[in-house]
Amino acid sequence: MADSNQYINLLASLLLLLAFAMLSQRRIKSLVGLFMVQGMTLATSTAVIAATTGQSHLYISALLTFLLKVVGLPFILYRMIKKLDVEWDVETLINIPSTMLLGIAIVIVSFNLALPISHLAGTITRSTIGIAMACVLLSLLMMITRSKAISQVIGFLSMENGLFFAATSTTYGMPLVVELGIALDVLVGVLIMGVFFFQIREKFESLDLKHLEKVEEE
Numbered sequence: 013m014a015d016s017n018q019y020i021n022l023l024a025s026l027l028l029l030l031a032f033a034m035l036s037q038r039r040i041k042s043l044v045g046l047f048m049v050q051g052m053t054l055a056t057s058t059a060v061i062a063a064t065t066g067q068s069h070l071y072i073s074a075l076l077t078f079l080l081k082v083v084g085l086p087f088i089l090y091r092m093i094k095k096l097d098v099e100w101d102v103e104t105l106i107n108i109p110s111t112m113l114l115g116i117a118i119v120i121v122s123f124n125l126a127l128p129i130s131h132l133a134g135t136i137t138r139s140t141i142g143i144a145m146a147c148v149l150l151s152l153l154m155m156i157t158r159s160k161a162i163s164q165v166i167g168f169l170s171m172e173n174g175l176f177f178a179a180t181s182t183t184y185g186m187p188l189v190v191e192l193g194i195a196l197d198v199l200v201g202v203l204i205m206g207v208f209f210f211q212i213r214e215k216f217e218s219l220d221l222k223h224l225e226k227v228e229e230e
Contacts, residue, residue, distance in 0.1 A: 020064075023057040024140040027177060028119070031150040034170060035115050036108050043166050044089045047173075051081025054173050058180055070180070077176070085169060092162065106157045115150050122146035129182070140181045147174035 030050045037043045055077040062070030106114070126142035151171035155164045 019060050020057060020140060023053055023060065024143040024177070024181075026053050027057070027147055027173075028143050028150075031147045031170065031174070032112070032115055034166070035111055035150055035154050038108075040093055040160070040163055040166075041090070043163060044086055044093065047089075047166055047170060048082055048086040050170060050173055051077060051085075054081065054177055057177065061180060073180075081169075081173065089162070089166065096162070105159065111153065111157055114153060118149045118153060119146045122149055141178065144174055144178035144181050147171075147177060150174075 027050060030046055030053065034043055034046045034050070037046060055074045058070050058074040058077060062068065062074060122145040123142035126145050129141055148171050151167050151174055154170065155167035158164050158167060
């Protein structure tokens with residue numbers, strides 16, 4: 013049990029480091045790669061929790077996470093990047109050092125907010141609730157500070173990873189029917205967003221969302 017807790021805490025720390033790496037990354041292809049590693053880490057942590065607690069449905073969740081977050085979505089995103097010829101996301105609303113400082117502040121706030129919840133939780137993963145909350149908020153920060161549509165979608169997917177990890181940390185996961193429904197919704201959502209990407213690119217010859225603001229002003 014103690015070894016399992018150490019593995020879970022290690023994987024949770026890796027998720028937090030990956031969230032910071034995604035926050036500082038400017039190359040969109042590398043951002044997708046980090047998202048894929050994040051999905052692999054999430055699937056591994058879910059499998060470790062399943063082995064430790066005996067919650068057999070978490071094995072299915074781990075497999076589903078692997079197929080969707082490590083195989084399916086990265087493949088779709090790489091195809092979109094190749095067809096849209098998008099390599100870099102150099103324009104951010106806040107510079108990287110300032111963004112990282114904000115990220116550190118968010119982690120401190122998240123741990124303070126999660127402390128009372130951790131004391132009430134009865135799961136073996138209660139110590140990772142603060143990390144899960146920090147991952148969600150860091151992904152939200154990445155969505156706010158990026159100007160390209162595709163990087164904001166990756167931020168949204170990363171935030172969904174954080175929410176899934178939070179659910180696993182607090183209640184050993186959601187019912188399988190709910191997880192399947194969410195997985196399908198995420199997959200369909202990414203495909204629909206892909207269609208919008210091509211339409212935005214065809215209309216403005218760019219994926220920068222500032223062009224949409226100009227249209228609203230007109």
